Structures are given as C-alpha cells and as structure tokens.
Amino acid sequence: MKLQLALFSSLFLNAYFYFCLFLHHHQPPPSLGWTGSAAAEAEAVAAIDCSGHGRAFLDGVLAAGGLPVCECNKCYHGSDCSRLLHDCPADVDSGDPLFLEAYWQQQAASSAVVVSGWHRMTYSTxxxxxxxxxxxxxxxxxxxxxxxxxxxxxxxxxxxxxxxxINALVYALSPSNASSSPASVVASVPYYPFYKKQTNLFETREYGWGGTTATWANASVSSATNVIEFVTSPNNPDGLFKQPVLGTSAVIFDYAYYWPHYSPILDPADEDVMLFTNSKISGHAGSRFGWAVIKDEGVYERTAKYLSLNTMGVSRDTHLRVLKLIKVMIAEKGGEGDIFEFGYRTLKARWSKLHELVSSSSRFSLQQHSAQHCNYFRAIRDPSPGNAPSRANEEEDHTYAWLKCEWKEDEDCHEALRKGSIISRAGALFEADSRYTRLSLIKTQDDFDLLLKRMQPLVSQEATASS
Amino acid sequence: MKLQLALFSSLFLNAYFYFCLFLHHHQPPPSLGWTGSAAAEAEAVAAIDCSGHGRAFLDGVLAAGGLPVCECNKCYHGSDCSRLLHDCPADVDSGDPLFLEAYWQQQAASSAVVVSGWHRMTYSTxxxxxxxxxxxxxxxxxxxxxxxxxxxxxxxxxxxxxxxxINALVYALSPSNASSSPASVVASVPYYPFYKKQTNLFETREYGWGGTTATWANASVSSATNVIEFVTSPNNPDGLFKQPVLGTSAVIFDYAYYWPHYSPILDPADEDVMLFTNSKISGHAGSRFGWAVIKDEGVYERTAKYLSLNTMGVSRDTHLRVLKLIKVMIAEKGGEGDIFEFGYRTLKARWSKLHELVSSSSRFSLQQHSAQHCNYFRAIRDPSPGNAPSRANEEEDHTYAWLKCEWKEDEDCHEALRKGSIISRAGALFEADSRYTRLSLIKTQDDFDLLLKRMQPLVSQEATASS
Structure with missing residues (x-):
C-alpha cells in the first residue's frame, strides 16, 4: 500500500513536471537564442536606480562597477541622481520633449526593439x-x-x-533656373529662429534669408518675386494658429506642434508642403527623424535629390525604431495608453499650475487662446454626437509659455527671469519684443517643478517703479 | 517487483525532469522581462528561411502570415528567394559592402542590441x-x-x-571671409564622383567645384588661391595609394578604404583632416555613420556648426548600434572572429578568381599593385620579428576591379560589359578613359558569382577586329 502511494505520488509529480516543462507555455517560450545577452544587458541597465531624477543608457560612460552611470536631470547629481544642487537655475530654454520619457517607460515591453547585427546593412531600402x-x-x-x-x-x-x-524644402522650392533672382526665405514674427540660422549658413545663389514678412507686406510682392514663406501652426513660440500672409505660392507649413498633446485638432491640414517631426510626436528628438508631405512631384523629386546627396537618406536603424514607436502610438490610440492623452494631461496640468502662479501677480502675463474643440479627443471620447462635450474637448496650446513682463522696469524679460535663476529663450531670438520670453513646458517634470519654485519669489516681489 | 520497477522508473523520470527544469541552465536565466517580446519577435524574423539568397527584416513588408517577406538578393525571387531569374544581369555597380553580412550573422549574439523605448530621447548627448x-x-x-x-x-x-x-569639411575649410575668392574643390582622376555631384549641388558663394587637379597643376597655384583637394587613399576606383598633388594647405584625406580588409596598413595616417566611414569598416552602409578626425580647432568648430545646423548631429539610435559593432570588432581582433581577417579572406578569394578568369584572355586587364607588407596582419599573426613573413602579410587592394578593355573595338568598356549583361560603373563617371570601368567586389556572394558567370563568355569571345 505504501509502495502504491509512493508510486502514485511519483507519477503525479511526473505529470506535474511534464506539464511544467512542455505544456505550461501560454506565452512564447523564453528567448534563449542570439538575442539573450543583448536582452539581459538592456534589462540590467534599465534596472539601475537613478532616483527618478535620471536614467542610465546602454551606451553611457561606465562606472567603476562596469555598468553605465546615471545621467541625471538638470540640477540633480550624485551617483544615483538623488541630490538636488543648491541654487541651480531652472532651465526651460529648449524644446526638449522629455515630458514623454515617462510614457515610454510605461510602454517598455511594447516599444523595445532588437536590432540584429545584420539589420539593413545595404545603402538601398x-x-x-x-x-x-x-x-x-x-x-x-x-x-x-x-x-x-x-x-x-x-x-x-x-x-x-x-x-x-527645412533646408531641403527651401532648396526644392527655389528656382532651379540660374537666371531667376534668388528666392527670399521669410517668416512672421515671432518665428522659430532655426529657419533664419540655417538658411543663412546654407545660403546659395538660389536662395537666402529674406527677413520677416512685415518688411515684405508693404512692398508689392509680385508673382515674379520668389518668396518662400514659413508658416508654423500652431506657432512656436506663441501657440497661435497661423496662415501665410504674403500670398505667394511657395509656403512651407511647419506642423511640428499640430498634434493632440499640444493643440486642438481642427480640420486635417491639406497643404502642398507640410513638415512634421517625430521629435515632437513621440518625443524622440535624439533619433533625428522627421518627414515632409509634398503634393507636387517635381518638388518631391528635388527634395529627394537633396536628401540623397546630403546624407543618402536617414539611418535605417532609426527607420526600424520609429516604425515600432509609431505602431505603439497607433495601437494604443483611444485606450489607456494613448500617448496624446498622456501628453495632453501632463501639459495641461503644468499649464494650469503656471497659469495660477502667474495670475497671482501683476508682474507677468501669459498668452491667451480661446479654447477650441479638438476633433481627436472628441472622436475617441465622445463618439455619440448627442453627448455634451466633456471638458477635455476644449483644448488650448500648452507647449510653451510666451511670457510677457508687464512691469516697466522689466524691459528685458529674459534678463529679469535670469536674475531670478530661470533660463528662458529671449523674445529677441524670435525677433519679438524683448518684453517677451519663452518658457518650455515640455521638458522633464524636474525642470518644470524647479521653474515653479523659481517663479514663486519673482511673482511675490513688488514692482520698484510702480510701488 | 513490477511495482518497485515502476516506482524506480518514475522516480528516475522525476529526477530527470527536475534537472531539466531547475538545474540545466549554465547560461544566465532567460530574460522574461520587458525585452521578452522584442527578443522573440527578432528571433522569429531571423529564423525565416530565405534560402541563403536573401533575408527578412523586422521592418519589412508583411507577408500573408503576418511575418515579413524575404528580401532577396539581386536576381533571386520567390517567397524564399530560391529561384534564380533567367537572363538577369550581374550588377556590380555600387560599393554596397554586403560581403560583410555573413560576418555579422556569425556574430549574432555579440552584435545584437536592444533599444528601449526611452533610449536617449533628448536632443543633447x-x-x-x-x-x-x-x-x-x-x-x-x-x-x-x-x-x-x-x-x-x-x-x-x-x-x-x-x-x-564631405560637404561639412568643404564648408569648414572654405574662407569664412566674404571678401576672399571662393574655394575650388578638386580631385585627381580617377576620383569618387560623389565629391563633384555633392559640391555642385551645395555650392555657395564660399566654394564650388573646381575640376580635376590636372587642370590646376599647370597653372600656378599660389598660396592665395583657395583650393581644397580631395585625396582618396587607397583610391576609389583603382586602389592606388595617393598623395596630394597641388601642394595647397587644405586637403581632405578620405581614408574610407584604409582598413585591413581592403588595403595593406602601412604607417598610421597622421593628417590634419581625415575622413572615415563605418559603411566600409563594419559594412553598415544603411546606418549612415562616418567620422572625421580633425587637427585644427577652428576647422573642427566650423564642421561641428555645419552638422548642428544641418541635422543636429547623427541619430542617437545609430550611436548605440555603432558602439556595439565597434566593440565587437575590437574584442574579436586577432582571434577567430576578426572582421578584417574575414573581410580580407573573402575579397582575396574573389579577386583571385576574377584575376584568373581575366588573365585567360587578351580582352581585359586589371590594375596591378605591388604587394606590400601589412602592419595589421603582421602584428596579429607574426609578433616575433625574426619569423619569415607569412603570405598573408603581403596584401593588395581588392575592393574594386578597375577593368580595362584592351580590344580596339571595346572603346566603351562599360558598354561592352553591358552587352554581356554586366552592370559596372563607367570610367567616364570617374572622369577616366572610357576604356576603363569599375567592378565592385564587395557586394553579396551571389552578385560576385553571377559576375564570374557573365564574364566567362566575354573572355571566351574572340576579337572581331583583331582576329
């Protein structure tokens, strides 16, 4: 009887082990092949603790232990980024879209990609x-x-x-005929300074920087005059929807911020030349990936020729990664993991806090937009047209605060903030009044928190002149 | 007794299962974390059978089954690339370094890299x-x-x-002073056509294409004349070591092929401006990664400024991958997995076969180089200076065959090959005599095998004029 019980138990255990070994794989069997060591390495680096104020990267500088060091957010330091530097200025200068880093950390499994050693080695695609x-x-x-x-x-x-x-399109829209006068590249104040800087550097006999549209509006711009107008909409820095003002045929619509985390989505844009950057969609500025949507075949071909002779296209490694990111964004649309919802909520919360603080004083003011219906959020939240629109349908632009210094003595708003340990982007860089300066709201949470901390004493001060 | 035997067997099986389940993991435990699904996906794609005449990629077009299709080598087709197209021309035009694909497939485990969704999102590095x-x-x-x-x-x-x-360095070496005459960019025949094509497209008031050095050698090039000379060494297409011929101060040394798989390594180059491309080192042309080594700080800063305003640097995804590839190349140096040894052996074997075939007829001839000692292979194979050098120390350049058509009627060598179903790169593109044409030896093995097959009847023909 004992023997029978033992045999029975043993057979039961046989069955259990057999089940564990051969049947209990709902998920695909764990990878033990050629990807194993790369996967283990990536997970080890991701597990490095940087106190929520930094992160370690696979290609980071190595610490003594052989693992990469934490790369800390601005103003944080120490081996685990846990220490806040005293008197560190809030840096809200650049449009670095790090507010989306937390989103991709949440989407770790779906957004990872393995690049094999032999992935797309060829020049061709x-x-x-x-x-x-x-x-x-x-x-x-x-x-x-x-x-x-x-x-x-x-x-x-x-x-x-x-x-x-930007430059590829300027090249493509410029007259290819050598006898024509060169094209003048223009934009309306306030405008993204990169247009001017880049055009000045790469200026050729076919095109050059032509200044602001204001200087052209009074002159008669005939159809024979070659003008290429940049229209950024929503605009950087002030978030306003813009239209071309000169009525010339060559317009580059820069829709970098025409995405639901930043802007209400009205009608789909349907222009001849439209520019987008993944930096501001998924937040991967470091991947260096953007695209242009072009109607005219000749313009397309000239753009493609420029890109071919400039860099022979974009890194195929980046192609692979961006495809994965876009697949995630599409798959998660309308669900819990919707990146636009995540981005909108994050920026809206930041904007509200800043707005509240700024409103408490007469020293500063922020741009005001009328809230507009967003087709994107209405579509995903409110499919039935009979429902009352929820608050989230009403959207404003929250990418940048276009801050105005109202006090007489704060003529240079950028400088006034600098004295209060805030690094902003001066209005003058956008060819705007120096009473304006731009605060980026899309950097890390640490950057934003420090901005609020440094703004606090500034709004509490009293005006020396007006008091 | 039967019961005891059954129990014994069952217990033995349990012990075996236990061993399988819990002990039989010499390697680190399989990763089941956030990298798991990306790893499984990559392995599934890598396992797709393309008959050795193609490969599937993670971002390939999907077949009906949901997995990416095989992307076949030239002239192969079918869902598994197993079918050779009849009458397909041998395409040995481009310098696509696919001969190294097999190397990276061998190094699958060490060269894979996992890119996390949040890897280096920022603009900065x-x-x-x-x-x-x-x-x-x-x-x-x-x-x-x-x-x-x-x-x-x-x-x-x-x-x-x-x-x-190439263009960034031309910009950096051109006079920044507007009153100076523009710099003329020159190269010696035969030269890489891209220098001219790119310079013509991006020509500014500061520089333009100046033609070949031969047209300048007779004129007196004073130190006041701004000339930027490209020197490719070993040269593309003919593999010769080159030196600048004009004696001007601004020289860009393009060392794309100065690596042991292509060329004997003599002394380390120590020039002021040196250009390298990873496309020809690891073979990852699709990753779009190269570098320049620059002595002068001012030239460096102007180059960096150009790159910043052109693309804001290179994709950080590519940084990560290229770091991994370079780490493998360094780690495997001198061992069984030495990429330079692999590359050298592959190209040497191809060259020998082509040389043998071409030598069997009077119709064609190939460039001849005197064999030279290679410091790289001597260092890794023959550390003792007293030893007689092995054959492998004697190296020639095997990147491209610079083929000459010797028969009177074959004035256009490219065309003569084209009639024989071989696509080569015409000598005229390098501003050389049209009796020359370039055959690339660095593409896939299929491309090379087809080249030999198509060459065979050509060398067997008799000259109509000379017979």
Missing part, C-alpha cells in the same frame, strides 16, 4: 529614395488616425529631423 | 557637439588597434555617413 515602405505606410495611418493631415495622393520624404528637411 | 563619449572613445581605440590613423590630440566629429561630412 525596400522603398525608393531611401524610404522604408512599412514606415511610410504607418506614417500615413498615424495621420489618418489623428486626423491632422491629408496624405492621400501626396509624396512623403524622410529627413534626419525636420531640421534637415 | 553626454558629450558636446552631439557626440556620445563612449562611441568617440571606442573609435579612437579602433584606430589604435588597427594602426591606420593617429587620433591623439585631434578632434572627432560624427556625420550621417561620410557623405554628410
């Missing part, structure tokens, strides 16, 4: 003009899903960030 | 001017290990392939 077919296809799907741009019947080119495309 | 500190450090280590360039005390900039750096 499966699509023409150094374009990956799947990536182009998913970019069109993304625009369709968000409803911010019409891409049907238009060409798409990829650039190493929209930075590269 | 840990080093200045959009440079990753670890990558720059490993580039210096690689040059030291190979012995092909002196980098001590010099600056390094990264570009999206050497393509981007």
């Amino acid at each position: 499966n699509g023409k003009d150094y374009i990956s077919i799947e990536l182009e296809k998913h970019i069109r799907i993304l625009h369709q899903a968000v409803g911010n741009a019409v891409t049907d019947g238009k060409f798409i080119v990829f650039g190493s960030g929209s930075a590269q495309l | 840990n080093g200045k001017d959009y440079i990753s500190i670890e990558l720059e450090k490993h580039i210096r280590i690689l040059h030291q290990a190979v012995g092909n360039a002196v980098t001590d005390g010099k600056f390094i900039v990264f570009g999206s392939g050497s393509a981007q750096l």
